[in-house]
Amino acid sequence: MQKSVFIVPTRGRPQNAKRLLKAWKDTKAVADLYFVCDIDDWSLRDYQAIDDINIITNHITAAGMAQPLNMAAMVLLDDTKYDRYSYFGFLGDDHLPRTDFWDYLLTLQIPGNRQGIAYGNDLLQGANLPTACLMTRGIVENLKGMCQPKAKHLYLDNFWKKLGQDINGLFYSENIVIEHMHPLASKGAMDDHYARVNSEQYYSHDRLIYEDFINSQFYKDLVVALS
Numbered sequence: 001m002q003k004s005v006f007i008v009p010t011r012g013r014p015q016n017a018k019r020l021l022k023a024w025k026d027t028k029a030v031a032d033l034y035f036v037c038d039i040d041d042w043s044l045r046d047y048q049a050i051d052d053i054n055i056i057t058n059h060i061t062a063a064g065m066a067q068p069l070n071m072a073a074m075v076l077l078d079d080t081k082y083d084r085y086s087y088f089g090f091l092g093d094d095h096l097p098r099t100d101f102w103d104y105l106l107t108l109q110i111p112g113n114r115q116g117i118a119y120g121n122d123l124l125q126g127a128n129l130p131t132a133c134l135m136t137r138g139i140v141e142n143l144k145g146m147c148q149p150k151a152k153h154l155y156l157d158n159f160w161k162k163l164g165q166d167i168n169g170l171f172y173s174e175n176i177v178i179e180h181m182h183p184l185a186s187k188g189a190m191d192d193h194y195a196r197v198n199s200e201q202y203y204s205h206d207r208l209i210y211e212d213f214i215n216s217q218f219y220k221d222l223v224v225a226l227s
Contacts, residue, residue: 002086004031004103004134007072007146009058009065010093011038014046021052023096031089031103034076036068064153064202065092070145077140088146089134090156091178095122098177106134109171115139115226116169117160120176129157130164132178139163142225148213154202155210162214167226 010017017035024033034054037047038061047055056075058068069090076082087107091097099105102120109118115138119130140146147156164170213219 002107003083004087004089004107005076005082005085006031006033006089006091006103006134007036007056007069007076008033008091008093009036009068009072010047011041012043013093014043014050016093017047017053018050020091020093020096021050023098027097027100027102029097029103030101031087032083032085034072035093036072038068064151066147066151066153066156066206069147069156070149073140073146074144077137086137087134088137088140089132090146091132092180094181095132096179096181098179099175102176102178103134105173105176109173109176110134110136110169114169115167116171117164118171118173119160120172120178121174122178122180124180125157127172127174130160130170130172131157131180133157133160135160136169139226142222148210150213151206151209152202154206159210159214163223163226166223169226 008020032054034056035047036056036058037044038058040061047053056072058071060067073088076085076088089103099120106118106120110116115136117130117133117135117139119133122131125131135146148159161170
């Protein structure tokens with residue numbers, strides 16, 4: 001059986017981890033789930049005290065989710081230490097799955113002989129952006145992670161959409177609901193971490209990183225390898 005794993009970078013929000021774990025059970029998810037916690041997070045012990053939580057500790061704190069996401073993906077690629085995962089997924093700690101068996105249903109969106117990225121309806125961006133997504137193992141192996149290197153936090157969903165489109169492997173399902181409980185949707189409180197990673201400084205940095213990467217020879221070679 002092909003297995004999936006979802007990675008959730010998180011900081012300072014153990015209450016969100018508890019909420020996501022409850023939604024995970026309520027929706028009968030069958031994938032494995034790992035939270036990535038920063039070593040210098042004052043809330044680390046609170047995360048560790050949560051029942052049934054799997055944690056990968058991030059020792060390089062970069063004040064964003066891109067670096068811990070890539071790090072954890074590379075750790076989980078090692079099938080001498082973990083199960084062999086055919087699919088790698090991303091969730092923010094402010095996502096909440098709402099559809100039963102949503103994780104398995106996402107895998108069914110991607111044809112078995114294709115590399116691809118599948119995403120559901122977050123009730124905020126909808127088809128416009130994959131704010132949470134699932135991708136095939138080959139993407140992670142070739143990219144050496146799950147998102148563009150050197151990014152901090154933003155333009156990851158833009159990258160996933162473009163890569164999926166460029167390899168003719170982007171798959172959206174409106175009926176698979178993974179609600180984004182974001183302050184922009186008035187579904188979450190603005191905290192210091194939201195404010196920091198959504199600053200103009202982060203937007204400017206990550207926009208440049210995104211544009212440079214999709215215009216790089218590495219990206220062109222990546223698209224060829226995955227098509």
